[in-house]
Amino acid sequence: ELLPTNNMQKIIAALAFATAAAFAPAPVARTATAVKAFESEVGSQAPLNFWDPLGLVADGDKDKFDRLRYVEVKHGRISMLAVLGQVVTKAGIRLPGDIDLSGTSFESIPTGWSAVEKIPQAGLYQMLAFVGFLELGVMKDSANGAAPGDFPGDFRNGALDFGWDTFSAEEQAQKRGIELNNGRAAQMGILALMVHEQLGVSLWPGGI
Numbered sequence: 383e384l385l386p387t388n389n390m391q392k393i394i395a396a397l398a399f400a401t402a403a404a405f406a407p408a409p410v411a412r413t414a415t416a417v418k419a420f421e422s423e424v425g426s427q428a429p430l431n432f433w434d435p436l437g438l439v440a441d442g443d444k445d446k447f448d449r450l451r452y453v454e455v456k457h458g459r460i461s462m463l464a465v466l467g468q469v470v471t472k473a474g475i476r477l478p479g480d481i482d483l484s485g486t487s488f489e490s491i492p493t494g495w496s497a498v499e500k501i502p503q504a505g506l507y508q509m510l511a512f513v514g515f516l517e518l519g520v521m522k523d524s525a526n527g528a529a530p531g532d533f534p535g536d537f538r539n540g541a542l543d544f545g546w547d548t549f550s551a552e553e554q555a556q557k558r559g560i561e562l563n564n565g566r567a568a569q570m571g572i573l574a575l576m577v578h579e580q581l582g583v584s585l586w587p588g589g590i
Contacts (some may be wrong), residue, residue, distance in 0.1 A: 391439055424533075424555055425562045448534045455535035458565015464572040469492055472586055480506055493586075494579045526560060533558070 419442040428431040434440065439447045477488040482502045499507070523531045535558075538546065538569050549557065578585050 414574035419444065423447070423451075424558045427559065452534035455562065455565060456521070458562065458569055459535075462565055465568045465575070466577060468572075468586075472495075485490075495576065517533045535561075 420426060420434075420439065421432045423432070438450060471491075471493040476491070478485050481491065482505065484502075486500070486502060491497050501509075521537050523534060523536045546554070575585055
């Protein structure tokens with residue numbers, strides 16, 4: 383049964399309004415403010431340059447940007463370690479000995495998600511406690527008030543340096559950009575590895 387003409391016109395008008403709203407230009411002033419504020423930041427590079435499709439820092443808030451950059455760098459570092467962990471264990475490299483007193487060997491711990499089921503519960507608690515200790519007491523930078531914190535993700539804390547201060551400003555910016563991009567790639571990489579493992583289609587030759 384066809385809808386009355388009046389109702390049909392209302393539906394068409396509503397759809398037309400929704401379509402027009404979807405294609406309406408974004409607020410230019412706020413976007414321009416963000417681009418001007420962050421276009422020179424590390425990670426703003428070709429081909430996308432400064433790219434914020436969700437408008438998270440469209441207001442040009444530097445503190446918010448630093449916080450998000452801190453989170454991005456940290457997640458990138460964790461993801462790089464996760465990908466490397468899969469590469470190492472898939473290559474058959476394990477610690478010698480046992481992981482617990484009952485005789486569960488490191489060699490018997492598989493790669494990927496299935497490792498969580500094989501690691502003894504006490505071992506998982508120990509790892510969570512260690513990560514919590516690092517998060518709350520060690521891994522601090524300017525984004526959460528620790529000194530010296532020259533930039534978001536600077537975890538030296540006056541102790542770990544590895545010659546960072548011997549690099550020029552250009553070299554430091556380049557190395558930070560490399561780390562940021564490698565972290566971005568690793569986040570996508572470990573996500574793909576985990577998702578495919580759960581789908582039963584491993585990306586590793588011969589399965590995981």
